Amino acid sequence: MSDIHDYLPRNRRAAARFVGRRLRAVDRLGAIPDDEEPRLTWGPLLMVADDDTGWLLDVDEGRSNLLLFDLDGPARVAEMADRPEHRPRTPVLPPDGPLGFLLREPIAGVDLVGRPGDPDHPHFHAMNGIRLRTASGNAAVVGTHLEDPRIPGTSVLLPAEVTAGAVFTPLAGDGTGTGFDRIEYGSGNDQDPGDPFGRTVLTLDSLGVARLDNDHVGRHRTWTGVVDPAMLARLTTALREAGYPAAPRLPVPAGSSLRSLSVSGELAGRVLLPWHGVSGLPGYGEAFAVLDSVVHQLSRGELPVAPDVLPPSVLDIHEH
Missing domain, CATH: 3.30.1560 (Mago nashi protein)
Structure with a gap:
């Protein structure tokens, strides 16, 4: 398990890199049970941008947070996709489905998604996922404990599918400028x-x-x-x-x-x-x-x- 003090700052930097990029693939890695929908089941997600960089998304089950790994080029993307435990690679989003806009529109903004935590365990649910927004107003939420706060798994959801109680905080992109680097x-x-x-x-x-x-x-x-x-x-x-x-x-x-x-x-x-x-x-x-x-x-x-x-x-x- 990655250390909390390493992966949450790393998650933020990796998430901010979505801004300005268009996705060309969102795939589930590993075998999927026949009765489960690829966008909602267990296992890591591979998201690939049109510049051939990408992100691997998985779950810290202990603290109920998203793990977001930045893949800085096609070699790293291929390395992740070709691991035996990551085969087969199954597309998650039908281009003509309600989330197909993620494969057509560039990302304009990124928000963090979390849930109010236990004061004794403030890191739990600190970053359940990210919301990806486009300039046209479309949005998708990617992360864990989203459709059910008790169940881990990396899911891709419409905002309306996220259960009540999630807190959305702007991170990067439109409307989030801090005025400083x-x-x-x-x-x-x-x-x-x-x-x-x-x-x-x-x-x-x-x-x-x-x-x-x-x-x-x-x-x-x-x-x-x-x-x-x-x-x-x-x-x-x-x-x-x-x-x-x-x-x-x-x-x-x-x-x-x-x-x-x-x-x-x-x-x-x-x-x-x-x-x-x-x-x-x-x-x-x-x-x-x-x-x-x-x-x-x-x-x-x-x-x-x-x-x-x-x-x-x-x-x-x-x-x-």
Whole structure:
């Protein structure tokens, strides 16, 4: 079984790659019982795009999540399809069926599909599947525990076939732009013995994959996790309100540490501001409150650099 801290970030990156591609094949791998429909039965799915790249979709039965493997070229696609346990290869979607649009229309957007989890097991049902949307408004849902929350298996469904309780969260494509490709947020000083937290550097990409590095009194620590897309949208809104990267010149009190914020992508730029005095700045106060809360949550409360003002917003936390 893949480690949860590896496969959910990997799933997100692989899922985002659907955007702009047209599928030419959606096949079930392995033998199918005669009385079962190929799109609803057990076994992995192979999805192949018109650029000859593809994806293998399977199930983490332990945590009820989709496993999404990115196949970056025809050799990898052929390798997966030709494995003995993956034969025969059966087409899942009749071109003239209700889901045939997946073989005709390019994917315009991708949403994550999950279900509210047990607070004691937040990774369970974190990513049951993905919803693939086209520009014409058609959509299909691919994943596990979709038509029945109790039953694993990779299915391809119309949205109306998904049982109640599923939560859809935009991931990539139309209407999901974060305004950034990557953010790096740094604060503190690992050379100052009076700094209670040392140096922290948070990096965050547009899919919510986060990494936190901390250096304090000769000790280095690293955490990784995945941030709720709703918080990415909140951060983007705050940066736009601030007029980022424009920023006022603020006095730096003696002994005060600095915050550095670097952004690549649409909102590209860099600002350097004192730690204190930003809370009253339009946009920046909110942006730094979000970032500081992510630091707090990603470190599991071990780096409370500022009050945590967010609802639980970081999943799949792992200290390396």
